[in-house]
Amino acid sequence: MSTITHTSTAVVDSLWLENRRGGSNLGIGERRPRISWTLSADDHVESVELQLTREDGCIEQHTTPGGSNRLVPWPFAPLASRETVILRLRPTASSGAADAEWNSGIEIEAGLLDRSEWTVPFVAPSVTAPQGELRPGYLVRAEWDNSSLGIAPGDVAKARIYSTAHGVYELELNGAPVSEDLLSPGWTSYSHRLRYQTYDVTEAIRSGRNAIGVWVADGWYRGRIGFEGGLWDVYGDDVSVLVQLEVTLHSGSVISVPLADSWRWVTAPITEAGLYEGENYDARLLPTGWSEVGFDDAGWESPQVLDLAAFPAELEPPTGPAVRVTETLRPLSIEAIDGNRIRLDFGQNIAGKLRIRVAGPAGQVVSLHHAEVLEDGALGVRPLRSAVSIDRYTLAGGGLEQWTPRFTLHGFRYAELENWPGGIDTVDVEALVVHTDLERTGWFDSSHPGLNRLHENVVWSMRDNFVDLPTDCPQRDERLGWTGDIQVFTPTALRLFGAHGTLGGWLRDVAYEQADQGHVPNFVPWIECGFPNHPTAAWGDAAVIVPWEMYRHDGDTRVLTDQYVSMRAWVDLVDDLTRHTGLWDEGFQLGDWLDPAAPPESPGDSQTDKYLVATAYHVRTARILAETATILGKSADAAHYRAVAERATRAFQAEFIAPNGRVVSDTVTAIAVALVFDLFATPEQSARSGDRLLQLVAAGDFHISTGFVGTPIICDALVKAGGLDAAYHLLLQEELPSWLYPVTMGATTIWERWDSMLPDGSVNPGDMTSFNHYALGAVADFMHRVVAGLDSAEPGFRSLRIAPRPGGGLTRASASHLTPWGMASSRWHRDGARFSLDVQVPAGCTATVVLPGVDTVHSVGAGAHSFAIDFREAADDPKKPAFRRW
Structure with a gap:
């Protein structure tokens, strides 16, 4: 007698925590995050094994039913602050699927889960900022020596920066940017909650001495926001940064790097920065190597130290992705116009900023003007009201220079360059599309x-x-x-x-x-x-x-x-x-x-x-x-x-x-x-x-x-x-x-x-x-x-309703959606009276399919399905008013 066994062909397509599909699992705020995944198919999947590997090598396993792959409660011991684990999955069939492979898994790391674990103060440039006028940005730097902390070469298992700001900030470590995040920590109701970021800087840490640098400016916290002239200093009159650097050794011990006494600050080359107004930058003022080891910061000042306890807002990790550059656009047209200007049309209205590459004499100021539309042959700036949206760059001289503003954002399709050195053939400008880095679904x-x-x-x-x-x-x-x-x-x-x-x-x-x-x-x-x-x-x-x-x-x-x-x-x-x-x-x-x-x-x-x-x-x-x-x-x-x-x-x-x-x-x-x-x-x-x-x-x-x-x-x-x-x-x-x-x-x-x-x-x-x-x-x-007819029949898209309603003279339409269970789609096509419909139902889901003009309802499971009927829309009826054909 032979025994028939079923081996599942399903593999794990994606694996994520909570509702952060496509997001980062570094520095999460949950001790018991819920787990979701999608499978390539659900044939013969009786269960799914979950395996958690902790930093000490300890492995925990749990088995869940095969159909329960959405927001599964955390089945393991809760995460501790800073803990890093690896989560992997393996679908199993009724036979046990002995040779099934684990998926590649995801790395998960908890952030600082208790406020008491923040042991550093805010540090702020000690400067009084008048209201009603744009303020500059600031550079804040510190150095430390691993050797003096007893950290020998090869001792570092991981290094993390936990950071935030009253304002907007960007970090550098040993002369290089720490991340591609922009306008961090973002805008929240700052008096109640302030998000912090977690950055993995393990590879950037060097033996011996290291240097950290922070760019910081007003942003939403202290800069002008709102209409009718706006408001200044809405949340406070400080612009400050909170930076906690921790090094974990292979021994498991965690060293909080003491930076408090080494922080120094100076005004940045960003001479003015406003979210609405734009950014002015003088490249001649950039201190070369300022965020690197050995920089001479003589003349830099010691910052104010602001006790964290004075700011009761909750410190929270982000729940969504960061703001980043998500696309780069080249201009569709470049033309010289009157007034010593060059106009660029990027062909798309965006939120973002320009990146320029320019060569010219030191001290020459190039102005970048932005607008959504043209009116009467000029930039249509009246709708901007008081958001003048002009960036200015003062050249350092001496060769090709590249620049984009850090702490401003514009809505524009058109830009004009004023006082550009060289002819129109030297223009090298791109538009950077900037927004929260959401996953398209x-x-x-x-x-x-x-x-x-x-x-x-x-x-x-x-x-x-x-x-x-x-x-x-x-x-x-x-x-x-x-x-x-x-x-x-x-x-x-x-x-x-x-x-x-x-x-x-x-x-x-x-x-x-x-x-x-x-x-x-x-x-x-x-x-x-x-x-x-x-x-x-x-x-x-x-x-x-x-x-x-x-x-x-x-x-x-x-x-x-x-x-x-x-x-x-x-x-x-x-x-x-x-x-x-x-x-x-x-x-x-x-x-x-x-x-x-x-x-x-x-x-x-x-x-x-x-x-x-x-x-x-x-x-x-x-x-x-x-x-x-x-x-x-x-x-x-x-x-x-x-x-x-x-x-x-x-x-x-x-x-x-x-x-x-x-x-x-x-x-x-x-x-x-x-x-x-x-x-x-x-x-x-x-x-x-x-x-x-x-x-x-x-x-x-x-x-x-x-x-x-x-x-x-x-x-x-x-x-x-x-x-x-x-x-x-x-x-x-x-x-x-x-x-x-x-x-x-x-x-x-x-x-x-x-x-x-x-x-x-x-x-x-x-x-x-x-x-x-x-x-x-x-x-x-x-x-x-x-x-297109693609909808959910119940909350969560586990059950779909696919019921296209063709009309308007359309001969085809389609929609697809990356549901929590996987990709679903509805695609119909008309050829004369022949109506064809192709649908895709994700693994683990069902669908009710309703074809136009007929009473029959089809119930289908996961996979691809095709239907065809003869169909005439109302506009095809000669007894009804003719619909305009497009």
Whole structure:
């Protein structure tokens, strides 16, 4: 008798901790991080073995069921501060798979997990900095001798720098940069939490003497931030660094290198630095070898020593990736223009800075000007307001010099070089794209070039506005973490990039600022720079909706647990503001912000009743909170918030819906909100209102008539009203206002206003005009879910729903998404009446496939599947109005 054994062919594709897919595992903040992985296949995988190797060689092993590969609780002894371990996996089959191989594994190292382990003070240049004018950067250096610490050559097993700053900083060790991170430690609510970085400098440590150097400048901590002139010294009047250097010997002992008495500082060659204004740098002032051993620092001053205990903010490791240069662009065109300038067009609107290579006489100053658009033949700088965005470089002379600013950032497509030495043929300039180094997770393509460009514009606007936190724009004197923008954009953000770590960290600040202010501010971190500080619907609701959408995407309830107090506090506050009636009918509101009918000077003058929007959002977030409470096992809370939601629903219906289903305001946004938020009392009301929505959109000749609130949901509302064809009409409209109008005008990012640029090429006359905002690009989520048909049937993408809705004359569309389980995709193609669909389902997942125009539903498992049917879309019906062919 022969025995049949099954050997799994599955291999581990990827392995990561928490929701930091693609991120670093150096200096993590968890003692028991959860573990996730994906497999190339799930055939015959009965279990997965986990193996942990500790620094002392001790090996721990654990076996988990084969289908449990998402956020698996840490099965080993908890990590200690500084501990380094190797984690490896091996899938096993029912036979035991004796010859299966371990994957290559990942190295994990804990950071400093207890505040008491910080043993060094902040050190700060001892200088008084006046407000209202740009300050310089500073150089801070120290040396030490390993020999005097008893560290012999070959003794060092590993060396780590744990560091942060009040300001922004970069480290050098023995003359070389420590990392590629930019603008560290990033912007948090500094009075509550300050992130620190962990750097592996083992290979850079030398026998004998070593030197460490720090570049530091104001950044968000002390520099000017905010609009209407901005604020200075928001978080403190010091600019300082906290640097703890530890060397671990092969014996296991840890030596904290004593640097306190050797720190010295001097003003840097960065003579002025501002996030909005730009950076001025005089290369003649750079002390050669300043971060190397043996440098003569005579004349350098001793810094102030600031006790760490004076700054009670929590010291935390980052939850998301660092800000880095992610791409380099060469100019598409270079031309000489009047005024001793050379203009560069990089072909793409970005957040970033320039890198120049230039030769010329010592003392010559080259100015670098930046702008998103051209107007009247010149850089369109009026939208920048007071963010002048000019960098200046003073040449040292003596040969080719390379420079890029360190501590500033600009939003631009065009740049002009002023006073460039040499002719146009000597110009050597690149644009460096700078943003949080997120992993790309979502892609879309179709037969419509304009739609594809729209999607790419959404991708670029997200990249440009995820610079450490989700901001509104990267160019003008603002760049704030607006809650309303990310509230509407979160589903799209999570489709496109692995943004969980960044958003999770930002939500911590939301909770801190909410506790301070008594409500969720309109942007986080909050600064008092003149904007009204009142509870605001759709903006404050981010405290509930963002964590909920993160849970829906990843299926991870921890974000709900972590944010539950914040979520509940917001809903309770709004319930109080309604006087427990459910009707939010007074107070400051932004409403359907940037309704295209609003005048340029008053973007909040929406045609939609602001209190309709406010009450509708109260219903939505109370419902979400009730469901969250149910998921977390808080049954009493669940019942309470269901009652709050039901009360608010009744109040909405009584105040804003007529018995026949007509909605107050009678606007596209008002009806869309009522439909998508499920606010009607009867199906008849919903149907009547849906018909009215179709009438209004058609009467507007399928032009956009919605702002921040209505735009993300209008296409879904039309589909719900039975108007798929109308949704395509709206989506593919090219005339102003529409999603594709900016594309026809050459846009490479999403604009803040539908008419940020007018058809004659002039910039919108309002003083609030940006060419790089992601909020109106939230429609990309619809493109993935409905046009291409790729969606999750339950939180976490374990079960997919693939249901493409072809239309608009498209002959093909596809979307793919790197889910927590692996790559999923939906790709359809039309050839006449023949409709073909190819789907990819990740290992360990299932999918429900719904083909257009037929009632049959297909249930499939992991792998590739193909389907084909005969299909005619509504626009093919000669009895129906012809759809414009693209």
